[in-house]
Amino acid sequence: MTDWQQAERFLATTHQVENQPPALENYNLFTQDVALQEALKREGAEWAKASVHVMGELAGRAETIRLGFQANANKPQFEPQDRFGHRVDYVDYHDAYHQLMTLATEHGLHASPWADPKAGAHVARAAKYYLHTQVEAAHGCPITMTFAAVPALQHQPDLAQYWIPKILHNSYDPRNVPDTEKQAVTIGMAMTEKQGGSDVRANTTRAYPVAKEGPGQVYELVGHKWFVSAPMCDAFLVLAQTKAGLSCFLLPRWRPDGSKNPLQILRLKDKMGNVANASSEAELRGAMAWMVGEEGRGVRTIIEMVAMTRYDCMIGSAAGMRQATVQALHHCQHRAAFGARLIDQPLMQNVLADLAIESEAAMTLTMRMARAMDSQQDEHERMLARIAVAAGKYWICKRTPEHAYEAMEVIGGSGVMENCIMPRLYREAPINAIWEGSGNVQCLDVLRAVQKQPECFAALMTEVKRAAGSHKQLDAAIAALPKRLEQAQEQPFFARQLVELIARTLQGALLQQHAPNEVADAFCNSRLGANEHLGYGRLTDAATAKQILSRAWPK
Known part of the structure; x- marks a missing residue:
């Protein structure tokens, strides 16, 4: 046998694959959290x-x-x-x-x-x-x-x-047929137009009464919508102008007689993320719709829907943080470099613990707002939700892109590949910060809430003071809130500083009450006071990193 023939025998197995993590699958996301x-x-x-x-x-x-x-x-x-x-x-x-x-x-x-x-x-x-x-x-x-x-x-x-x-109805019917033929439906929303975006009062779409005018009556809508998300929904809540001003309407995809309602899709948006869901541009060519709520008070009617979608943005972004954290932890648990597992190396522990803290803080605030949603008959809970959902939506969604990037960097080159979930998490990360009211819109909403209902700021202060005395940096942040509010009210230029402090202080207060000391103190030491930072891997207590990691990923 020649040397070449002998070598050829081994070409199919040039090396043994090792030091690679197994696929993260067939595990229970709840029991690991x-x-x-x-x-x-x-x-x-x-x-x-x-x-x-x-x-x-x-x-x-x-x-x-x-x-x-x-x-x-x-x-x-x-x-x-x-x-x-x-x-x-x-x-x-x-x-x-x-x-x-x-x-x-x-x-x-x-x-x-x-x-x-x-x-x-x-x-x-x-x-x-x-x-x-x-x-x-x-x-x-x-x-x-x-x-x-x-x-x-x-x-x-x-x-x-x-x-x-x-x-x-707990089922899903994707057929493109009239709603009269379905037991279960999905509902979409179409608010914004080319010329206005978030400024929906600039909408030009007109609503013309078919017969009677007013709530519950049938209108025909003429105009356009710049962003119709999930265009295969069975009906959409839309905004259009009437003689009394901007009003809310329910527009079905099919007319009651079974004919196609002329909400005509022009094209699908070519998005950088959120690609599995279609978003579209559409024109309304006399589309039939029913008025919902009081005429001329469309924003007030639809704002309850917007408030709930903003809350879900908090859940979605917190979920993205958790999955990015888990992917990074799983990778480092199984990957070795420079003579040791990555998860055992001090500098990597700092980064991973910091990611885990941010993830837990996001989830903790989100779940606290879920309880507030459950308790809307309680004045404190209602007022707290009014201010904290806007602040939480701003901050959690704003933090997610950098969090996703940092987790991707932990995984390294493999984390950039499309057969890994990390590129998708990274592309999704900015979406919630932009949709349902971008950062500036949320900040202005906080100022508007306090102006119209000062008791919502009082509810916030009551909530954070429940953790007063538990941490020096948290106490300083609580004390700074009224001054920051006064500054932002006088000059909205400073509204972001106020809203960021609200969110971080509330997160810190909740963690001090409910999380282990190592998590709560690491958060307050790094996110509040003179040592606050927005990057990752800058924690100062190395002794607690392992405890934080074992809590975040007890596998």
């Missing part, structure tokens, strides 16, 4: 532990994780007409997207607090949503909008009587 288990009990939904456990197991299955990859690898495709030439405005999604939607609706993520409104209902739903969207975030958009539409529709009882039972 100690902080979430504690929050579920603390915030009043321990009764839901079994169903949340099921969701955690489903989210960790290899086949469920694969659905997330498939849904994003196969973008929705727009078909304006069928093969015979009939206008259908059809958006074709990959079957993986439909399977994820089915999982979400069967487990009540779109409606459970409305279907069974009891103590802890919002907390239980938030926990499940937090677990499920770690698999794939984009399909959460129609789930969130359907969930958030209920408070707005309740302003119009005659419409609510027909539509809400279909919303509450």
Whole structure:
């Protein structure tokens, strides 16, 4: 045998693959999340532990994780007409997207607090949503909008009587057929236009009464919408101008007689992230719609829907942080370099512990707001939610992109590859910060809330003072809040400084009350006071890093 023939025998096995982490799959996201288990009990939904456990197991299955990859690898495709030439405005999604939607609706993520409104209902739903969207975030958009539409529709009882039972149905029907042929529907939202964006009062779409005018009456809408997300929903809450001003309308995809309603999709948006979910531009060519709520008070009517979608942005971003943290921890647990496992190396422990702290703080604030949603009959809870959801939406969503990047860097070159979830988490990370009101909109909303209802700031102060005396840096932050508010009220130029301090102080207060000392003190030492930082890997207490990591990933 020649030397070449002998070498050729081994060409198929030039090396042995080693020092590579196994795929992170077939694990339970809930049982591996100690902080979430504690929050579920603390915030009043321990009764839901079994169903949340099921969701955690489903989210960790290899086949469920694969659905997330498939849904994003196969973008929705727009078909304006069928093969015979009939206008259908059809958006074709990959079957993986439909399977994820089915999982979400069967487990009540779109409606459970409305279907069974009891103590802890919002907390239980938030926990499940937090677990499920770690698999794939984009399909959460129609789930969130359907969930958030209920408070707005309740302003119009005659419409609510027909539509809400279909919303509450725990099933998913993706067919492009009239709502009269469906037991279950999804609801979308179309507010913004080219010339205004977040300034919806600049909308030019007009609504013309077909016969009578006023709430519950039929109108025809003429104009455009610059951003219609999830255009295959069965109906949309939209804003249009009437003689009395901007009003809210419910616009179905099909008319009651079964004919196509002329909300015509022009094209799908070509987005950098959130690609499994279609977003579109559309024109309304006399589209039929019913007025919802008081004429001329459309923003007031739809703002309850917007408030709920903003809250879900908190859940979604916190979920993204958690999944990024878990991916980084799992990688470092199985990867060695320079003679030791990465998770045992001091500098890497600093980075990982910092990521874990930020993730837990985001989840803790989010779950506290879920309890506030459950307790809207309580004045303190209602006022706290009014200010803290806006601040939390701003801060948690703002922190997510850097968090995702840092976790990606931990994994290294493999974390940039599209067969890893990290590129998707990174592309998704900025979305929630921009959608449903960007950072400046949230900050101005905080100032507006305090101006109209000063008691909401009082509720915030009451909440954070529950942790007074537990940490020097936290006490200083609490004391600084009134001065920061006064400064921002006099000069909105400083509104971001106020809102960031509100969010970080509230997170610190909650962690001091509910998290282990090593987590709470590390957060307050690094995020509050003279030593505050916004980067990662700058913690100062090396002794507690291992405790923080074992809590974050007890595998």
